[in-house]
Amino acid sequence: MMGRTIFIDPGRCIGCQACVSACRECDSHRGKSMIHLDYTDEGHSVASLPTVCMHCEDPVAPCAEVCPADAILVTADGVVQQADTTRCIGCANCVNACPFGVPKIDLQAKLQMKCNLCYDRTAYGLAPMCATVCPTGALFYGTAEELQAERPGVQIADTFTFGETEVRTGVAMVVPADKVRWPVPGGLPVVEINGKDVRR
């Protein structure tokens, strides 16, 4: 996990979409929001969950790995940048590769866009726009120590499993203190590939 990063705490999310509006106001892709908000338990509860780019560390950003045009750069501090506009061919490989469903393609412009951790702000020591405004702290920007100082006893996870595959991310999730599971299941397990059962 990188030093200062975003921590997502779904337990605090009130579904207000301030992050979505703030992301739209951020200068690096003004007018488009790179966050989405999911209602995880619709019909039963008002629970919601914001998703930003998780800035995968290991394996290094699947989106960048599969990019045929080498348009997605990962900076030394672990930020997975959005596609370089001079290189992106809008093929959507990154969209298919991302286990978290983050990158978006602007079909008209044939360009990929995604959260770049507000590089224009973080490079100047500011928090990303979404984490700055989040009224509840469901998106927190800082170090793990800062988070723990503010929220005693908080538990975090930065490793997710997708079937057999483990992904370690630069952005971390806050998980319930009494239910720490390492790693956190990230989605449905992979059962078969091309008709072949890949379960052990």
Add this chain to the structure above:
Amino acid sequence: MTADPRPVVPLDPSLAPPGTRAFRDAGGIPADRWRADQDGETLVPTHCCFCGVQCGMYLRVDRGGKVFGVEPRNHDINRMRLCPKGINAYQQVNHPDRLTAPLMRRSRDEVFREVSWDEALDFTVSEIKRIQQAHGNDAFGLLGGASLFSEKTYLVGKFARVALKSRHVDYNGRLCMVSAAGANKLAFGIDRAGNPFSDCLLTDCLLIAGSNVGECFPVMTQYVWGARDRGASLIVVDPRETAIARTADIHVALKPGTDSAFFTSVLNVVVEEGLTDEAYLAAHATGWEEVRAKAAEYPPSRAAEICGVPAEQIVQVARTFARAPKAMAWHARGIEHHSQGVENCLAVINLCAATGHIGKPGAGYGTITGQGNGQGGREHGQKADLLPGGRSIMNEEHRRQICEIWGIEESELPPAGTSMMEMVWQMQRREIRGLIGICNNPFVSLPNYRVVKEGYDATEFHAQFDFFLSETAANAHVVLPVTTWAEDEGVMANAEARVVKHNKAQDAPPGVRTDTWVMCELARRLGAGDKFAFADSRAVFDELRIASAGTVNDYYGITYERLEETGGIAWPCPSTDHPGTPRLFEDGRTYHPDGKIHLQVVEWHPPMDPYDDEHPMSLTTGRTVAHFLSGNQTRRLGALVEQTPRPWAEVHPSHGFRNGEPVRVITRRGSEVFPALVTEAIRPDTVFIPYHWPVPTAANALTIDALDPRSKIPEYKVCACRIEHAEKIDEVPAPPVAPGQVAYPEAQVSRTDPLPPTAPQGRGTSERS
């Protein structure tokens, strides 16, 4: 990554107190070394125009002097946080729907035409004179708004009484928190929250009653979660499982309209279990014996039946609240919007007082104001029964004091008027024949739409000040285009009674005037110009300070300069070296002459709209996070419309609806069809509809115009209804003016304006430190 040179802002409440300490910009926007220098952009520090939290924000102003964006600001209240309304608020400043010339028509059959200010004001004044000469001064009324700066609300009250010489003035805060105001005044002799938001971080138990904090005051949630982080227990009393209720230790999903029975029963348990603070009560309260005797009539078994919640839950709430070393109660419209709103608030106060949770850091009560200036908007004479400084218009001494300041004879000062809804009834009966509306939109926000429409249609003359053509303005004879909050300066008092200063970020568009200028100009034409010789907001504020001096709502020590130096000052603040009063009753004294809390006996009664076989369910209304009040502002902002494009009816799965199916909601006032939002997060006997939209999807076409007898607040939060399957969902009407278009085809543009321009006002510092 470069090292962060800025100090980290800790969440230690002692470092971020409300009131007078200089607010720190540490961790704020480095305007001097960042984008501001690259683009010639300036950041103007101000506050959000919407709810009672009053978040600090910077408006981004380009080199041409136009507002074009927002930046978070590390103000004490919100510490950079903003909700979606705050983030998008700047978009209304230069919105294509802005009215930029007065609109006029001689009868409602005609279409509007653009006219000069002279013509619009002359017509308005001639109509005022005509109506008052024929039917008396009281035949003309004035309705203000609680989103106005305090200076403007002061002017509204003065204008009605001195220029119009009419008793009929009231404001839309009457729809907001007057029940809490009435209860606080009865119990404590002062009308404001007892504790600042930051006290939540010091408490051991937080009780939130009838407040959807997550959607209506999202930025306050950080204080609620902050309390939780420090181990405080959270009790939420709400018929719906809101975002706050979802993680509460105890969520009391009571039946709408039964709050006072619930809280009195909690008090019953507190008494039964010996958890009262008898020493505190003996020293600081009157009326306790009567209150205790009444509480004995509400054992949990009885209240459980009335409220539809388990009796054990009542016991659990009582123990959790009373046993906590420090406990706080916050409440909002959920318990105030009732025909027994004052009783509901008094029941909460009784509980706080009986357990001794008053006037200490982390212990007390608070009411969360809905509108930006819901608190300040009523303090200086905009309310029918109040004069500046919270003085009573019925009190001889208070009347004399104000007449002296205003320079009028006491006989000239009219008596108390009636409340907003009562004024509409008087319009229906043609007792009020002319009306000026400022900063309100009753066609969406008042209950029982049909009555409201009839009342307004019956007026012979109606003028409305607004910067968008609201549903109410579209019914007027004259619409006067006025400034937004970003084009003027002034103060507002937030839910903590902390007075904050809004700064001017851009000049008003040509043709647009400040409300101050319009009121002063109308007064001049009505012959009261000498009493309204105000050049700008600062001049009004200086008179307001003097007019409030020595009262409970004392603003005398608050100056624009002090507000700019600090993060806001909580009143009372009697002198310019006084630090303000963020927390009340720390010395154990209330604002009654005897210094005691006057506890009041509370008796529960059923809601005014009775249930029967035809209407067995409760309809309750409220807000969504993306929209504000009548939606006149937020229903025009693309991102917010996208987030919540239309209203819905929230129903429990037990009724057999599928998500999105048309559900007809029928009350005794009418019926409307909404898409169903099927969720277990609501009681099976309750339906919820957000109220921000006009007919035919207006929740307020269904609600009842019953009033609390003391506060005169309408009973929005409960009326009897039934639901049925329907064929087709009612369409959401298009905005009155399509974005970017002018909807008055016969417009006669008359931009040459012989009147002097509105007075220049100080633009806030750009904070280039």
